[in-house]
Amino acid sequence: MVLQSSFKSCLPLSCLLRTPRAGFGGTASGGLIIQSLSNDVYQNLAVEDWIHDHMNLENRQVLFLWRNSPAVVIGRHQNPWQECNLQLMRQKNIKLARRRSGGGTVYHDLGNINLTFFTTRKKYERMENLKLVVKALKALRPQLNIHVTDRYDILLDGQYKISGTAAKLGRTTAYHHCTLLCNANKFVLSSVLKSPYKGLKSNATPSVRASVKNLFEEDPSLTCEMLLDAIAEEYATQHRIDHPITLINPTDETVLPGINDKSKELQTWEWVYGKTPKFSVSTCFNMIYKDSVLDVKVDMDIKHGRIEACDIDLPQQWLPPALCSELVKSLTGSKFCPYETTALSSTLLRTCPQDYELHSKWNLLCENMTMLM
């Protein structure tokens, strides 16, 4: 059965989703393909959460297609400081998201497509899904030299990674999602996925770096749309789906009740940064003040994204010891966040002696501290 891939359902969703049988979609059994109308990484991750928590997948399998505007997505148990260049991301306005599935860090932009395969826990089978993707791509471009590795990556020409995989298993449902590089910005990708951090010790899941390539480089006639259609068509064939792809708006509460709360949760500091497993930082930096260079040594333990313990080793008497210990005391318990640190250090200045030199030294030290975050 061939899916009319050129026709996507743009009908108001109500007529497709409001059926007498409870649940999402036109039929209560069989396959369903949905595509997101949004490019917001948090909204799209929220859709995954929603389907995982609320949909009854006993007799149903769902394929979710989505793309995001520039964002770095880290795995559930990873450390963003270790995985990416946070400062660069802030400068370039690239969002940071933490997904609920495991695995490593990836860079998303509109040249990358994301596929999520939802099934019951019992029918969770990653290899099958990836074989489906390879089959679809080969049907589109038979000359592509692609294969699935035993680490669930898809490699091009035996060496370049074009797809990475991660999965989430719940009590009754599971999902497997993967990326697919069509035409992503490789330059930005490699610069943001390189952490400048030294002296970080952690048990967080590390990413395994790989050389990547875009399918577009192999065949410039390929577009994301074509890849999405090819994969959707293969899925529809294998699951005997005869209705078109359902477009969904991930902010529509009538279709996805409670979805906006899910997106909001994914954006909270507590989720994105606070879920980082315990880690420690042991580093030193130089500060140039007037004509001298100062060595500063910093040791910090961070738990739930907050500074649990902090030690700053400064040259003797450069700053009054009382002030230094005031800074350490204030940082303890505070978020390991440059903005929080700036706000608290600026506020502390109000109750310090009003001395220009003292203030300059304090600001210099605090600015260097925020660079660590």
Add this chain to the structure above:
Amino acid sequence: SKYACVFDKSAFNFSHQQRLFRTSAVSRGQIVQFKLSDIGEGITEVTVKEWYIKEGDSVSQFDSICEVQSDKASVTITSRYDGIIRKLHYNLDEIAYVGKPLVDIEIDASKGVAPEEDVVETPAMSHEEHTHQEIKGHKTLATPAVRRLAMENNIKLSEVIGTGKDNRILKEDILNFLAKQTGAILPPSPKAEIIAPLSKSETVPTAPKDKARKIPIPVSRPIVFSGKDKTEPITGFHKAMVKTMSAALKIPHFGYCDEIDLTHLVQLREELKPLAQSRGIKLSFMPFFIKAASLGLLQYPILNASLDESCQNVTYKASHNIGVAMDTEQGLIVPNVKNVQVSSIFEIASELNRLQALGSAGQLGTNDLTGGTFTLSNIGTIGGTYAKAVILPPEVAIGALGKIQVLPRFNGKGEVFKAQIMNVSWSADHRIIDGATMARFSNLWKSYLENPASMLLDLK
């Protein structure tokens, strides 16, 4: 029934509302070793990444116990039983084995052990209205114990509001629902009624308890409130604010309030708004308030000063770095507009736009947050008329602006007209600022705003 759970009916005697239904006391329950179930794909070992519970916590069936990871898959392990966690078999980052015990759970003795196979959430039941599984495509979360309780009392789960995690329906929710249905108070048990008549026919002085039993006074219905106090440490920025405000307390504040007629200013702003918009800037009233304050500070520089710690010296600050209080995610932050004394109103508006954008993103920098010399707080955008603002050290004055209200006022001819009125409340450090200075500054500031054309004469 499909369920093997056994219920002790006496547990649901409603005259004993306060009884706890969790395994809080009495008999020691049976300890069950909850094993790590099959993950699929032939996986035999996983790493424990996060514990959601600790030893001593009580759990319900389907509550999340921990998160484990195996080869790019993150798995949420949920409890099969209701009970209390007695032992965690692994620490964080340790390897856990499929088929081996993960946690030990003490099960309530009166309940028995739930069936071994996974309880599927959508069973084919004949009592469909009692186990109403799907509400608008949702699964109603409730343990089999709770479902049975609902069924026994002819309650539709869809009508009960769940207060548990993920809107799960708890036993307490069913009881609340029942309490509402049966009326304000529940009638006394039959036993009590039999005893009461005996006490009437005697010469024995009536014991106080008999009197109490005679009168079932309708009191407010028993509220089953399961909220708990929550204590958190004060950290980071808030800790710094505590220090600042405690220091501010040492400053002897005096207040001075007045009313400003902004009718002309409102009109002027309406005229200038489109012009500012064409230059890409949003023009509010604040730039006018800030510039007028700076003009006033030129005449009364003591308000832009700082007193040293020992109160021996006053430093008159050359720059007018006027702080604007902002309500952000982090709390009350006060960035300042630098050198207002040499800035035009448009430049001030432009700076404010920049600071507001950074403030709402919680991303203000050190330079923007330090060096302020005088502060205005526009609390009126939220509401209020008069306020008593607290001076932010090391400054010596602060102004709080109330909301602009349309009020009737008399003009020079004795006629009533519509005026746009805003109240200002100044606070100043009485150690170096006296009432007269504050009043004169306020009058000058007021005159600039009530008659904006007069600002042109003194603009630098």
